[in-house]
Amino acid sequence: MPLSTVTVLSSASTASSSHSRMSDGLPFPRNMSGVSDFEVEHTLKLHGSSPKTQRRRRTSSDYSSEAAYRTRVARLLNAKARPFSVCGRIPVDPANLTLFFRSKGGITHSLDFPIDVDQDLPPSLEVLIAACRPQSPSGLEEFSGNDALFYPHNLPITTSLEIANHPILDAVRNTLFPTLPTGHYLTTLRDKVQVWLKGGGMKAQPRPNDARVATIVVTLPVRFRGGSLVVKNADGIEEKFYGRGGKPGDMEWTAFMADCDHEIEPVQKGCRMSISYGVYLRTFGTAEINPDPLISPSDNFLDMVSPVLNMSRGRKIAFSLSGDYGVNPGEVLADSLVPDLKGGDSILYHALKLYKLAPELRWTAGGYVWALDQVVDLSIDTEEESPTSRVPFSVLNGPRASVVASPLRTSFSTSSESGEDDIRTRVKRSGAISLADADIVVLSDSSLGAPITKERVFFVQSGELEKLVVNILLVVYVP
Template identity: 70%
Template sequence: MSDFEVETPTKMHATPPKMRRRRVSSDYDSEVAYRNRVARLIAAKARPITASGRIPVDPASLTLFFRSKSGITHSLDFPVDIDEDMPPALDVLISSCRPHSPSGLEDFSEHESLFYPSNLPLTATLEIANHPILDAVRNTLFPTLPIGHYLTAMRDKLEIWLAGGGMKPLPHPNDSRVATIFVTLPVRFRGGALVVRSMDGTEERFHGRGGKAGDMEWTAFMADCDHEIQPVLKGCRVTISYAVHLRTFGTAQINPDPLISPSDQFLDMVSPILNMSRGRRIAFYLSADYGVNPAEVLAESLVPHLKGGDSVLYHALKLYKLAPELRWSAGGYLWGVDQVVDLMSDLDDGTASGTPRAPFAIVNGSSPLRRTMSNASDDTAVEDMRTKVEKSGAVTLAEAEVIVLSDTTLAGAITKERVPFVQGNELEKLVINILMVVYVP
């Protein structure tokens, strides 16, 4: 036994009940805090309220031009540090400004928040359109914006906060903006953080200081957010704000104010036609190529993509408070606004009655040969085609009470999209047109 070495482990003493409960409670609190932080992160990720970044501009190349109350034009060069040297132009700029409404500013010193009057000319060599700021705002704050909708920025105002000054939240601007962009100019200051609060209480802070020489910070936030400027401790904060508006080239799904408008001459040509078409449902052929499959998408989905004369005509009809619709059409038949052209579904036996209002244009699937089906050639194929079309939900133009306005003497371009179908043992394609249908009351 003396050759064996045995070690006896120290006994583990039981943790007193109170200590065990304290450790369990601490672990529970840590887990709850962890879950709460994760929940806040997920909520912030689901709906960002701000976007920010830096503009890589050399401050020495930035100049602000403005006209004082006396009518003299001044220029302010950057960067500026008023603790070392107060530029005379900045003194004139400050004296030309007016204070914001005094309500809510009592907590700050005698230095009020100032803004440059909108009736005095002001411009800067900085143009945010030269930087992809609006693209960043769209991708971050408006990721679900439909195609055909765009953001535009309009300079709002220049604001100045001197040492000791700040700004409590002001009433939301009474305009159609969807967001606001703040660009902090290269004037040295300390404090004066921009605080943005959402309606649910989420708060974010931006200090407006560049991360390196030559950077200027920009911050964008949603129009329904409140913002304030905390007191400036030293120096002077100068900011230019921009109002972000929503515009569109296509349908007014979100915003009714489009970026384009038809000319007066074009409207003068549309007006008499509408007056002579009262009580009728009229239609125009689209002429551009959109490259879509009518079997997969609705014709109405092309509205944000309208181009050329199609877009001009659509906006002209909207200006007259009409409701134009896009519909698929072929061979004198018309599909509903909520229908696609499905010719591949199984068909029941039966023969359709009536005669087609126009020939069907067919593209052969195995060769570029095109042929037109008419009553004079291949009556069986015509009847089969009519049956497929009617089974897919189309009705004749006469049944839909639609009058197509076109000029047969002019060989103008007409939109031609294609839908595959089986004819015999071959895969062929039916040529589909697009009609812009509108009822004139």
């Protein structure tokens, strides 16, 4: 029972007790004379118990409730912070689902859904079960009804369900991989088709070692009871998914991280069937998490890159990008665009990486280039800065001079010489240096008329809002 406290004024007068009861609603006397401003709290005895007993009861009840409350809150917040599994439903009518497979005798069969084996066991399902092998490590051809079964990998099997046509991977990414960098993608590869007959289940299986980041299990619309999927993470926390038992209109999918264990509880009635998929991480850029890209330059393209690199040994060369990336150079680093490279920009970047080089992206404008870790910040006051000389240019000697210009020339869009000098001063004060000082040779061919990436940085000049056109260079040193 909680401790009850009331406030009683230290006053000899109790004459106003009835008035107090009416004025402030308290059933205890309150001094209204203003003789003393001190208030003393007294603990009242309730139901004949002593204050010590009341204090002991409060400690044993309230603190235990608070501890349980804190434990549940901590558990909830931990699950929210580190989800390891997620489930959902596929918006497909099970009647439109068909499974195609080839038996040991080379005959192709089709299995239509939904299925209720207690009402009608399709002959094609009997053929599929007969072709299955036990999940046990021994891999014996003969198995009991309590074994988990899987369709052999050497026999073709496919389904009319294509999970790539549904936003399952988007849901997996948003929940299990919310911090996945831009340019990284999840792909799937069908793993196995599994069957659990009545009484069958599966203990925790060894985690696959095929570099997958997650597993997706799609429960096929076959009616069953029991057979829940139990997923356990590395901390021992469990989550259970029931598969919906193949009810009409329900096709449940479940995804869980690759470092989780999973098992199937015994099927009490009917038959459980599922298709599992491995989820893998791929990228169009070679930076960040996964160095295995989704694209690869052709041999012909590499044959064109190789002689250029051989003739550029000992130099730091650069190529102008041509894509439109729609970013603000004053807010983002140029090298952060690596995962978003597209077209020939992406192909060239990957080609340089295949040669074990370290290409990097940098902002450039008017013959100046910013460092790898710098943005284009033109918000510096330059009124008292003296004008500087024009950017020097150099010509690369040799037979390639007709197609190579060094450094890149990009005109400042200004209305006067003083305006150009002001921008040049801003650019230098922001940390940029000339291409000649950076010892960067830009490879280009003016006869092609190829487009060049143009991003824009806003700045104020003479009370007017202006835009500086900024390009992107793909810079690489060839040892």
